[in-house]
Amino acid sequence: MSMATEPDTTTAVITPQTQRRATIAGAIGTVVEWYDFGLYGTASALFLGPLFFSGASPAFAVLAAFATFAVGFAIRPLGGIILGNLGDRYGRKPVLILTVILMGSATFLVGCLPTSLQIGVGAPILLVLLRLLQGFGAGAELAGAFTFVHESSTKKRRGFTTGISAAAAGFGQFLGNLGFFILNSTLSTHDMLAWGWRIPFLASAIIVVVAILVRRKLQESPELVKLRAQARLQAAPRRLPLAEIFRNRPVAWLAGFLVPAMVGFVGYTTQTFGVSFAVNQVKVSSQVTLTALLIMGIVSTITCILFGLLADKIGPHRVLYLGAACSIIWAFPFFALLQTGNTALVIVAIVVSYSLGFSMASAAQGEFLPSLFETRYRFSGVATSREFSSAIIAGPAPFVGAALTIAAGGSPWLVSLAVILACLLTALGTFIGQRQRKLHGVE
Numbered sequence: 053m054s055m056a057t058e059p060d061t062t063t064a065v066i067t068p069q070t071q072r073r074a075t076i077a078g079a080i081g082t083v084v085e086w087y088d089f090g091l092y093g094t095a096s097a098l099f100l101g102p103l104f105f106s107g108a109s110p111a112f113a114v115l116a117a118f119a120t121f122a123v124g125f126a127i128r129p130l131g132g133i134i135l136g137n138l139g140d141r142y143g144r145k146p147v148l149i150l151t152v153i154l155m156g157s158a159t160f161l162v163g164c165l166p167t168s169l170q171i172g173v174g175a176p177i178l179l180v181l182l183r184l185l186q187g188f189g190a191g192a193e194l195a196g197a198f199t200f201v202h203e204s205s206t207k208k209r210r211g212f213t214t215g216i217s218a219a220a221a222g223f224g225q226f227l228g229n230l231g232f233f234i235l236n237s238t239l240s241t242h243d244m245l246a247w248g249w250r251i252p253f254l255a256s257a258i259i260v261v262v263a264i265l266v267r268r269k270l271q272e273s274p275e276l277v278k279l280r281a282q283a284r285l286q287a288a289p290r291r292l293p294l295a296e297i298f299r300n301r302p303v304a305w306l307a308g309f310l311v312p313a314m315v316g317f318v319g320y321t322t323q324t325f326g327v328s329f330a331v332n333q334v335k336v337s338s339q340v341t342l343t344a345l346l347i348m349g350i351v352s353t354i355t356c357i358l359f360g361l362l363a364d365k366i367g368p369h370r371v372l373y374l375g376a377a378c379s380i381i382w383a384f385p386f387f388a389l390l391q392t393g394n395t396a397l398v399i400v401a402i403v404v405s406y407s408l409g410f411s412m413a414s415a416a417q418g419e420f421l422p423s424l425f426e427t428r429y430r431f432s433g434v435a436t437s438r439e440f441s442s443a444i445i446a447g448p449a450p451f452v453g454a455a456l457t458i459a460a461g462g463s464p465w466l467v468s469l470a471v472i473l474a475c476l477l478t479a480l481g482t483f484i485g486q487r488q489r490k491l492h493g494v495e
Contacts, residue, residue, distance in 0.1 A: 074204030078197035079220035086224030124187035125447020131191020136435035154189025156260030163253025195435035203275035214418025215360015226349025293429035308437025310481025316446020317474035325453035359415035375412030
């Protein structure tokens with residue numbers, strides 16, 4: 053069925069108040085997701101190796117910590133399938149409340165875990181189990197936020213409103229890294245490893261409670277309400293939305309899988325592997341990298357909003373192409389600057405990598421991905437395509453980066469090539485997706 057046959061949803065049912073509330077609710081859940089995942093990424097680069105893999109060599113401990121990082125992404129497609137299905141069948145709102153509960157509880161419990169020195173092999177096992185729970189919830193969070201905000205916004209403002217959800221990712225990471233920065237600058241290394249690392253994880257409970265309170269007050273997506281009112285979803289509870297996607301939109305799903313490739317790979321190559329590389333191989337102070345991550349979070353919050361506005365002006369596909377091009381250009385200079393060990397250049401490398409190419413693609417995907425699918429299976433389409441991409445491309449990025457660097461004798465040039473490949477996959481997905489958008493009357 054062509055998307056052109058769907059009813060017009062950019063009418064009076066979408067009021068400024070509806071749009072504003074949806075934007076805030078979508079953003080606050082994204083803050084929770086990226087606080088959680090950004091927090092874990094930073095912790096895995098700086099602290100979790102010696103805490104949960106204390107008997108291993110330093111190099112293996114880093115790889116093991118990055119492997120647990122990847123585990124959280126491996127489960128995300130399952131979360132996307134199950135929670136996306138529930139979101140299409142029973143509504144966006146209840147699923148968006150459930151996702152923050154799952155993610156937040158897992159993050160809080162990580163802060164309560166005993167280490168391997170205390171309980172041995174049980175510590176990394178429990179860590180992996182909590183990462184699975186966290187990843188399951190995250191499998192539908194940003195996809196659900198993009199879907200809900202897209203359906204609650206007028207067409208001319210969708211780049212801006214979904215761009216705010218993307219910007220919330222940078223702000224969430226800023227909050228998490230701010231906690232580590234303050235603690236790392238005031239505590240000794242011994243105290244940081246003994247108990248200081250736990251505080252940012254435990255503090256996640258505050259953000260989660262706020263997110264739940266905000267999302268409980270939401271009304272359902274106007275677009276979904278209108279569709280249900282016209283009796284278009286009467287058979288939906290007896291169907292599997294994902295099966296319908298592969299019958300009607302297999303090429304769109306492929307595009308949805310490819311478009312986030314550089315977002316995930318560049319993002320985690322920058323903030324997780326790049327930080328580990330700078331600290332462990334170049335011997336940059338962890339305080340310097342934490343400073344870079346703080347600045348990165350603030351700057352990317354601003355640039356995501358600006359690039360969302362740009363997507364409204366020139367189209368999200370053009371912003372995606374620009375983002376891929378910028379990250380390709382920066383792939384080799386990024387590591388060259390890190391290898392100098394110079395404080396200012398290290399900060400420039402991380403901030404530019406995240407705040408230009410990454411932020412362009414991150415902001416534009418919020419409008420682009422939901423437009424690939426019809427309302428009745430949009431949540432499932434965005435969640436599954438994006439999260440399979442996360443599991444296969446984004447999650448393993450730090451592990452792949454570490455392995456490629458070892459294979460190249462300590463040089464990161466292979467990692468730069470992998471970044472370029474991820475950018476080309478995004479460009480290919482954008483090309484395919486834009487053809488789908490034109491074919492089905494979106495543009």
